[in-house]
Amino acid sequence: MTKASTASDRTPSPTLADRPATGKVSVRNVTKVYDPEGAHVVALDGFSMEMEAGDFVAIVGPSGCGKSTLMNILAGFDTLSTGEVYLDDQLLAGPGTKPLPGSDRVVVFQQGALFPWMTVLQNVTYGLMKKGELTREEADAKGLEFLERSGNLAKIASSYPTQLSSGMQRRVEIIRALINDPKILLLDEPFRAMDTVNKNRMHQHLLRIYQATRKTIMFITHDLEEALFLADRVIVMTTRPGTMKLDIAVDLPRPRHHALMASDAYLAMKQQAVLAVREEAKRAFDRGEREMA
Amino acid sequence: MSDPMSTTVNDTANPPVKRLRKSRWTISSWNWRGFVSIVIFFLAWQGAVSFGLPGFTKIPGPSEVVQTFVRDYLFSPHYWHSWLVSFERVFWGFALAQIIGIPFGLFLGTSRVFNNLVFPVFEMMRPIPPLAWVPLSILFWPTNESSIIFITFIGAFFIITINIYDGVRSIKQEHIWLARSLGASRSRIFLRIMLPAVLPAIAVGMTLGIAVTWNVVIAAEMIASDSGLGRLTWEGYVSSTPPVVIVGMISIGLAGFLSTIVVDMIERRMMPWKYKR
Secondary structure (H helix, E strand, C coil): CCCCCCCCCCCCCCCCCCCCCCCCEEEEEEEEEECHHHCCEEEEEEEEEEECCCCEEEEECCCCCCHHHHHHHHHCCCCCCEEEEEECCEEEECCCCCCCCCCCCCEECCCCCCCCCCCHHHHHHCCCCCCCCCCHHHHHHHHHHHHHHCCCHHHHCCCCHHHCCHHHHHHHHHHHHHCCCCCEEEEECCCCCCCHHHHHHHHHHHHHHHHHHCCEEEEEECCHHHHHHHCCEEEEECCCCECEEEEEECCCCCCCCHHHHHCHHHHHHHHHHHHHHHHHHHHHHHCCCCCCC | CCCHHHCCCCCCCCCHHHHHHHHHHCHHHCCHHHHHHHHHHHHHHHHHHHCCCCCCCCCCCHHHHHHHHHHHHCCCHHHHHHHHHHHHHHHHHHHHHHHHHHHHHHHHHHCHHHHHHHHHHHHHHCCCCHHHHHHHHHHHCCCHHHHHHHHHHHHHHHHHHHHHHHHHHCCCHHHHHHHHHCCCCHHHHHHHHHHHHHHHHHHHHHHHHHHHHHHHHHHHHHHHCCCCHHHHHHHHHHCCCHHHHHHHHHHHHHHHHHHHHHHHHHHHHHCHHHCCC
16 A cells, blocks of 8 residues: 555546556356255356456445355355355365355455454554564554554544444545455445435545555445446346446546536446346336346 | 543643543533422422322431431441442452353353354243343352342353343454454464444443343342342331331442443443544
8 A cells, every 4th residue: 555545535636556466366167056945046156257467356246146145255254155266366265165255355244344343443453463564563653654544543542433334434444355365355335224315435445445455356335326326247147147238437536526426438438338237127117126226 | 541531532632631621510500400409309209208298108318317327327237238248249240240150251262162052052041031040140159149140140140141242243254354464373363353343332230231231130139138228128018117218228229330340441441442532
C-alpha cells in the first residue's frame, strides 16, 4: 500500500499501481453439489473464469446463484465436487483436496466478522504473529501504522468493534485483510447493509485502496450499478445451478468518481447489463425462485 | 486492560469520573418515585396489620419485625452464622455447576460423538426439578451438607450447561473461518475465538444459575438441614414466631440481591467489550 492511499474523502486518488506479480486466479469447470439428506442441490454447474493478477472483478447474481459458494471455495472454507481452482498456477482446490484457508485470501463478509471481544488493534494484528516473523510489539507497530495510513484510524485502535459505525467496522475489516498482504481480496457483499451515503463513501474508499495496491479483487454483490461502477469486469451469474450468464468488460477510466455514474458511457453499459439481468431474473421468477435480492 | 469500573462510559468522549458522578449521584437521576413507593409499601403493610384486615391477623407489622430483628438477631452470632452457611452452600453449588457445566456444555456443542452419547440422558434428567432430588440425594451422599450442595449444584448445572451448549451452536461460522484464514491453530481457535464467543452465554448461565441456586438452597434447607437462612425462616414458622419468618425472608432476599451484584461484577470484568459503548 502506498502512502496516500486513503487519507480522507477529499484526497485525490493516486495513480493506478502497476499490475502485481501475484494474484492470478483460474477457476476451471467447477461444479459444487450439496447433498443435504440425499436431495441434490447443484450450487455451481461447470463454472469457469480467469482473473489476471490485479483485476477487479465483480460477480453479480440472484440469491442462491452460487456466488458465495464460489467465494467459499476460493477462500478454502468449502470443497468443490469437480473442477479445479488455481491461484498463481498452483492448485488451490480440486476434487478430494482438503479445503485450506490462508491469509493470502482473506474474506470480508457482508454481516461483518470482526471479533467483538478484541480491540480494533487486536483484530487487525490477529493474523500477523502466526507466521512467527513478528513479535507482539512489531505486530502492534505495523497494525498502528496501517490504521493510521488508512485515514488516521490509529485513534480507534483500542476501541471495541461495537463502538464503531458499520462503515468504520468494514474499513477495519479491510485493513485486517490487507495487512496480511493477500494475493486476492475476497469481498462478499461487504456494503450490503449500508445506506446510500455510507455506501458511496465506502466505494470511494475501496477504489482508492485498489488504485494504491492493485490487489486482485473479487467483489460479490447483488447490486449491478455498484458492480459496474467499481469493477473492470462484471460477471453475471444465472440462478441455480450457477453458471456464467454474461461477462461484461467495463471499459471506464480510472480513477473513478461517482460523477461517472451520470456519464453516457456508464449509462449505455448499464442499460445493456440491466436488460440481460432482467431476462435472467424473469426466468428465476417464473421458476418460483427468490428474486434478485 | 482498563479499570473495570469505568467500562460503562465511553472514555474517549467523556472522562469516566465525571460521567459516573453524573449518572449515579446527582438529584436529577435519583429515583424519588421509587423511594415514595417503598415508603407507601411499608405504610400499607403496617396499616393492614394495625386495622386487622382479613389474613393479616397473624402477620406481624414492619415495626414488630424491625424490633425483633434488632433485639434478637442483629447481634446474634447464630443469625450471622446462618448467612455464612447458606452462602457457603450457594457458593459451592454454583461454583461446581460452573466448573463442571461449562466444559460439559462446550463438549456437547463441539463433539458430535459426545453429544450423541450423552445428550439423550441429559435431556431425560433435565426436566426433573432439583427438589425432587432431595430424598435420593440424602440416601446417596454421606453427609447432610454434601447432599444439600449436590441439590444446589443440580439446580444450576442444567441451566448453565444448556445455555453454553446453545452459545456454542450460535458461534458465527465466519469467525471460525476467518481465524483459520488468519492462520490460527485448533487450540488457538478454541481459546481465542470459541471461548470468548460463548462468554455471553456463560454470563446468562451465571445470572440464571445464581437465582436458581438461592431458590433451591432455601427449599433444601427447609426440608433437610438444621442450619442456614432457609432453616431460620422455617423455624420461625414452626415455633410460631411470625416476625422471625419475615426476618428470614428479607435476609434471603438481601442475600440473593448481594449475590446478583457479585455475579454482575464478574460478568463486567469478563466481557469488557460488552459494556464499552
